[in-house]
Amino acid sequence: MELKLLIPLRNLTRNRRRTLLSLAIIALGTAMIYAVRGYVDESMLSIRQGTVRQFGNLQIASPLLWAEKTENFGYLISPEDVARIVALLQEIPEVTAHTVQLNLSGLAITERKTKVVRATALEPQNQALDYNDLVVEGSGLNPDDRAKVLIGRALSEELQLQPGDFFSLTTTTVDGAYNVGPLQVAGIYALNNAVVEGQLVFMPLGYGQILLDTSGVAKVIVTLRSIDDTDRIAQIVQRKLTEAGLEFEVRTWVQLAEFYRQIKGFFDVLFGFLTIAVSVLVFFIVLQVLTLSFLERTREVGTIRAIGTKRYQVFLMFFMESVFLGVLGGLLGIAGGWLIGQGFNALGIGWTPPGAIEPVPVRLRLELGNALGPFLVGVFATLLSALYPAAHSARLNVVEALASK
Numbered sequence: 139m140e141l142k143l144l145i146p147l148r149n150l151t152r153n154r155r156r157t158l159l160s161l162a163i164i165a166l167g168t169a170m171i172y173a174v175r176g177y178v179d180e181s182m183l184s185i186r187q188g189t190v191r192q193f194g195n196l197q198i199a200s201p202l203l204w205a206e207k208t209e210n211f212g213y214l215i216s217p218e219d220v221a222r223i224v225a226l227l228q229e230i231p232e233v234t235a236h237t238v239q240l241n242l243s244g245l246a247i248t249e250r251k252t253k254v255v256r257a258t259a260l261e262p263q264n265q266a267l268d269y270n271d272l273v274v275e276g277s278g279l280n281p282d283d284r285a286k287v288l289i290g291r292a293l294s295e296e297l298q299l300q301p302g303d304f305f306s307l308t309t310t311t312v313d314g315a316y317n318v319g320p321l322q323v324a325g326i327y328a329l330n331n332a333v334v335e336g337q338l339v340f341m342p343l344g345y346g347q348i349l350l351d352t353s354g355v356a357k358v359i360v361t362l363r364s365i366d367d368t369d370r371i372a373q374i375v376q377r378k379l380t381e382a383g384l385e386f387e388v389r390t391w392v393q394l395a396e397f398y399r400q401i402k403g404f405f406d407v408l409f410g411f412l413t414i415a416v417s418v419l420v421f422f423i424v425l426q427v428l429t430l431s432f433l434e435r436t437r438e439v440g441t442i443r444a445i446g447t448k449r450y451q452v453f454l455m456f457f458m459e460s461v462f463l464g465v466l467g468g469l470l471g472i473a474g475g476w477l478i479g480q481g482f483n484a485l486g487i488g489w490t491p492p493g494a495i496e497p498v499p500v501r502l503r504l505e506l507g508n509a510l511g512p513f514l515v516g517v518f519a520t521l522l523s524a525l526y527p528a529a530h531s532a533r534l535n536v537v538e539a540l541a542s543k
Contacts, residue, residue: 160427160520161467167420168471168516169478174412175512176479176502178405183503186365189398193391194267194359195368196375198223201387203356211312214240214354219384223358226378232362232371235266238355240346244309246339248297255293257307257339259346266361269327269340276301276325283342286324290335294326301325311351319349330498368392417519425523428460449533456528457521464520468513475512479504 203213215223220238227233240259245252262279263270269288270278279286289299299305301323308318321341329335347353362371368390376388392398479502488497 156427156430157463160424160463161470163420163423163427164464164467164516164520165471165474167416167519168468168512169475171413171416171512171515172472172475172504172509173479173482173502174409175508176475176504177500178409179505179508180501180503182402182405184498185398185401189395190361190365190391191267193394195362195365195391196360196372197357197389197391197394198360198375198379198386199357199389201385204387204389211350211352211354214312214352214356215358215386216354219386220355220358222382222384223379223386226375226382227358227360229378230371230374232364232367233360234363235264235361237261237264237266237359238343239267239357239359240343240350240352240355242309242346242350244307244349246293246297247306247308248299251297253293253297254337255307255339256337257287257309257341257346259341259343261343267359270325272327272329273325274328276323278325279340279342281342283324285319285321285345286342287321288325288327288340289323290338291326291328292332292336293339294323296336299323307349309349311349313351315351317349317351319345413515417515420516420519421523424460424463424520425526428456428524429527452531453528456531457524460520460524460528461517464517467520468516471516472509472513476504476509 200213200215215238224236227236238261241256242259243254243256246255260267260269260279262268262281262283268278273288274291279288289297294300297305303323305321305323306318307321308316311317321339327335327340343355360371360375362368372388372390379386379388483501483504486499488499490497
């Protein structure tokens with residue numbers, strides 16, 4: 139067995155220039171796929187974490203809210219139903235925290251300008267979804283705060299507001315009456331999204347309920363120990379709600395984040411196209427190299443066939459050459475891609491995505507988990523390219539092979 143493996147290895151050294159060319163092509167293709175896979179994985183991880191940070195793992199609300207049929211605030215969840223939902227959530231060990239939110243919109247009015255804004259009324263310093271960590275100027279919201287808000291950097295610049303300044307918010311109550319409340323800017327947050335920072339403000343839940351004249355909330359937000367448990371726990375929560383006779387619907391962060399689904403679809407298509415393109419390139423180049431290599435050894439094939447070597451043994455000999463070539467090229471590609479990726483990460487290159495205010499770093503996620511796929515692609519493309527020339531060599535007529543020059 140050891141001798142049979144040494145023969146294909148020896149054959150690879152017979153034409154070192156051709157072997158090095160094949161290894162370079164395989165390694166380059168593998169490194170390219172590895173680098174792109176690293177970029178996609180790092181980007182999706184960052185977007186995924188940011189999305190969960192914005193929405194939580196799960197949200198529970200009335201189907202009317204998800205269907206955007208919000209006339210007369212019929213979607214609001216009563217305090218009694220909130221208590222029942224919380225009791226159900228406490229039965230699930232994977233749930234780490236929960237909180238409630240109330241959404242409203244209105245007109246922010248200052249001495250200089252007015253602006254339509256959206257407000258999220260929340261429980262300050264809750265353990266599930268607290269936006270105080272986004273504050274870059276001023277202070278966050280405290281549980282005893284009443285008429286204080288957090289505003290985005292873009293809105294702060296547009297309305298010329300700083301921490302400590304006051305403005306008014308005009309909105310309508312659940313009964314349709316107009317209501318005006320004075321608000322003081324507690325802090326300014328940064329989310330690196332021009333649209334969100336220019337429209338969204340955060341206020342204490344109690345004050346939001348005063349402005350809407352209600353004791354209800356719009357949704358219950360749930361966080362979990364692991365993001366990977368989201369779908370499974372969502373099904374459990376939905377079943378418990380149904381069994382308890384609560385007509386509410388659970389939505390996961392993936393269902394809530396249309397942007398995430400769109401960008402994931404784009405990256406999937408991008409990576410799939412690149413993988414196919416590189417695989418085809420490696421396939422045809424290696425196919426040409428191996429075909430020439432095997433044809434040059436036609437008389438050698440005739441000789442070993444004449445002394446009793448079986449056709450399948452000839453096929454295996456040539457095929458094993460491609461196995462060693464693919465594995466070695468794939469390993470070189472992963473090693474080279476890792477080194478190049480480390481250097482790229484050290485440069486700290488950044489770009490500004492559409493809608494962002496500040497550039498974000500471009501990084502490659504270089505781990506064993508995302509190296510396996512590119513390695514297998516390189517090996518598979520090499521093996522596939524060896525099938526035809528190896529089979530052709532194995533089927534050669536002994537007499538014709540010995541007579542060839």
